[in-house]
């Protein structure tokens with residue numbers, strides 16, 4: 001019998017998952033999984049629980065939480081030889097990763113995907129900084145602007161959802177300063193002042209679904225974006241363009257693909273929305289490294305690249 005381990009964050013998003021847990025267990029048992037679960041107790045716990053699931057040779061690990069929880073689960077699996085398949089139940093605030101792989105917001109819908117969907121190997125990101133190696137599934141970035149994700153208080157997120165990020169963004173905008181950066185990407189070198197850089201695996205970032213419009217989940221390449229120094233008015237204009245995916249031709253933007261990105265300058269690193277230590281560091285795209293369960297039509301689309 002196949003075995004599934006559900007790792008859920010009881011504090012994610014609007015804190016609803018626990019009530020639905022019995023239904024999720026029943027649904028997975030019905031499609032042949034012997035299922036057990038683990039409620040996370042604090043930062044880092046989902047990584048430990050995922051590592052335990054690897055050691056105990058589970059076939060499937062389901063991450064139920066926000067992007068932070070999924071990131072932690074992936075960090076418990078990614079450097080192992082035996083890697084269970086990953087299922088996702090998005091109950092966080094932004095859920096960028098779930099959106100990128102076509103998993104619906106409802107717990108019932110996401111559970112149905114795990115029960116009836118297909119595993120597809122997708123790329124994940126690996127970053128080495130501060131003598132540590134960490135993994136990400138959605139996005140990494142640096143520059144003052146990316147820091148707003150961890151300045152949003154958890155209570156506010158529970159109450160307001162994604163709106164909390166936008167409110168914080170508006171509050172922070174006037175104080176955002178450019179950062180001096182030296183960045184190598186696939187043999188090219190950028191030197192100059194930046195608002196932020198992003199190393200993206202999916203097209204869905206911070207609720208902006210067209211931020212990296214050409215991204216592919218399984219081409220072995222990051223979508224790499226540099227937002228050069230702008231003034232406030234230019235920056236606000238860029239944000240409105242980004243909502244429609246029209247920012248990529250703007251002269252303040254570098255938008256390209258890269259397999260490796262090396263940041264030489266000191267700045268804070270944001271990994272999937274959480275603080276990831278200080279740069280310098282190097283990002284590498286790990287080609288089709290993790291099997292993730294997605295809806296059948298999405299799986300077909302990812303496989304065929306259409």
Ligand SMILES: Nc1ncnc2c1ncn2[C@@H]1O[C@H](COP(=O)(O)OP(=O)(O)OP(=O)(O)O)[C@@H](O)[C@H]1O
Nearest residue numbers: 012013040041042043065066067068069092093094
């Ligand atoms: N029992 C717990 N109490 C407090 N924090 C926890 C607990 N379990 C896990 N965490 C931490 O909460 C962090 C954020 O959780 P998660 O990403 O699941 O939800 P979120 O913050 O609502 O969503 P998003 O990341 O989409 O904003 C995790 O990275 C984890 O470190």
